[in-house]
Amino acid sequence: MSSLEGEQDLVLRGVSKRYGHLQVLQPTELHVRSGEFLTIVGSSGSGKTTLLRMIAGFTNNTSGEILFQGRDITNVPTHKRPFNTVFQDYALFPHMTVAENIGYGPMIRRQPREAITRKVNEALSIVGLQKMIDRMPSQLSGGQKQRVALARALVCEPKVLLLDEPLSALDAEMRYQMQTFLKDLQRRVDTTFILVTHDQEEAITMSDRIAVMSAGRIEQVGDHREVYYAPKTPFVASFFGDTNLIAGTLTPDGGLQTPLGLLADVAARGPRKGKVIASLRPEAIQLSAAGRRDAGIQREGERICISARIQRTIFAGPLTRVVATCDDHPEIEFLVKVTSGDLPVSSVPGTSVRLRFSAKDLAIVPVDGDEAASAPGHLKLVAASEGAR
Amino acid sequence: MRLGARLFLFLIAAAGPVLLVLLPLSGFVLNSFYSMNGSEIVRGFSAGNYAEFANNKAYVGVLWHTIWLCGRVALICLLLAYPLAWYVWQQPEAKRFPLLLVIILPLFMSYIVKLFTMRSLLAVTGLMNELLLDAGFLAKPTTAFMFNENAILLTMVAMYLPFVFLPIYLALERIPESLVQASADLGGTQATTFRHVVWPLSVPGVISGAIFAFVLSLGDYVTPQMVGGPNGFTFGRVIFSQFGAAYNWPLGAALAVVLVIVSGAAILSAGLVSKKGEA
DSSP, X not given: OGGGOOTTOEEEEEEEEEETXXXXXXXXXXXXXXXXXXXXXXXXXXXXXXXXXXXXXXXXXXXXXXXETTEEOTTOOGGGSSEEEEOTTOOOOXXXXXHHHXXXXXXXXXXXXXXXXXXXXXXXXXXXXXXXXXXXXXXXXXXXXXXXXXXXXXXXXXXXXXXXXXXXXXXXXXXXXXXXXXXXHHHHHTXXXXXXXXXXXXXXXXXXXXXXXXXXXXXXXXXHHHHHHSXXXXXXXXXXXXEEEEEEEEOTTSEEEETTEEEEEOTTSSOSSEEEEEEEOGGGOEEEEOOSSOOSEEEETTEEEEEEEEEEEEEETTEEEEEEEESSOTTOEEEEEEEGGGOOSOOXXXXXXEEEEEGGGOEEEEOOHHHHHHSOSSEEEEOHHHHOO | OOHHHHHHHHHHHHHHHIIIIIHHHHHHHHHHTOEEETTEEEOSOOOHHHHHHHHOHHHHHHHHHHHHHHHXXXXXXXXXXXXXXXXXXXSXXXXXXXXHHXXXXXXXXXXXXXXXHHHHHHSTTSHHHHHHHHTTSOSSOOOTTSSSHHHHHHHHHHHHHHHHHHHHHHHHHTSOHHHXXXXXXXXXXXXXXXXXXXXXXXXXXXXXXXXXXXXXXXHOOHHHHHXXXXXXXXXXXXXXXXXXXXXXXXXXXXXXXXXXXXXXXXXXXXXXHHHHHHO
């Protein structure tokens, strides 16, 4: 890890947080590269907000250290850290105008009046709210408050901008606009952004890298392709969107042995041996009508074909979700997503179909001892987008 | 809603204030325009009582003096209550409740019991003198705290402190934690945060607290009587004596109306200051 550390970076080394007997954050390593947009995503109680509050200095870490630009800032108080925060509830000062709110940082640093005015105007033009300069916060909409809060933080020229669920209080339309705006803004101001959210889609669409948290630990850090297509833990595999999880074992010669048979040769990817879970995205499976001679499970090199029977279809706008059970193993269900107009077969339950996928689309995820015990060696389906939230 | 039903609801809502406040008050105002003939109340209109108040330097003097005294009570209460409220606010939530209880507890005690307690504390042979003597600050018991204005001041401060503490504390507690954090986040030390965020947002509580102390002590005639002695003559006692010893109800009513006007003016101007602060 240390060889990767840039001089400008923010590094958390073994930081943890304990409240009494409650360990809300396990000892955690995190390396935030200078200038990147990093999103910390996790469900509530995963420790993501605690992590952000530690970086801001609102909460002390029970153990570990926080380094910034090579300097230990663990014990540096909030007001001396070169970071600024955009709060979930915006935290605008209700007794100050928009201009006074934004000028707060420069004002308490005793900068000259003209400089403050200039900076406030600059910041307002970045967030597009020049007309609101004399309004009170109570006269602003949620989206406008959000932008003022951003401007107020940016005016202090932070080295790192911390965003605590900044979009969660906005309606869907506004949220989408702000996602694009934030991403653009981050490129323009060239500042490290660390954003905390519980929304997987937000994390995937906005960030350079994503840190996935669960139960007080970071499960994986990576870009959106890595966390989506190459999850390192079963949790990450099921966290972003729906997936089919297939429990299996790696054979000594690198094959993936599952209840469906020896599915694929995966020696080059993932762990060398032991219990694993293979994750197969529903959109990676092709659905077609069953031919007369098709039966059971067939392997043709990388291609795998399985005969199955439709259990139910759920229309969900552009995509239709099809749940089908394997003919040879009726206890095993597959979730397939098909473009709604292109459903190649009748959607009547009981219709015979062929499921095809490539072994390359199987993401091999190592399983810890206790997790292996809970995955009793057969294929199981996890409707992740519903289950993980 | 139908007009009849709305009218009915309005009447019910208005009945309380009208019957309990407005009616007795207007009775008072009416009385203040009557006059005395020997020991008979003459029910004819004259502004004579107000003229007597305005022309009698003693009445006006006592009024000004009382306002000055009550102003000091309010000020001292604020100086004591604000740091206390701030301290309690700073405590972790689990510790706040017992502290609040201890501070609010005197409100559940009888007024008279508290007065006698203060008397026994402040008296020549009281606890305060004993302590000061034991500590060596005094060579002999002082009479500085009994049957004079200092005694009134101290007693009123002790009595009305919880009334000042509460609104300040509530104002502080209404400040979201994130505002304090935001100020620190933007570079504010604890002192700057207090000056620019905490203090301005607690001013409404400070004003209500000051008004409580001022108005309550302005109308208090029992405390001056119990601990003030002959020197502690306040406007409340003047009014009381008009209804009692002097048996001049119309003049007493007129003086009471003057006191109501002073209280009203204080509340009104405080309201204006508080509004201006918000804008």
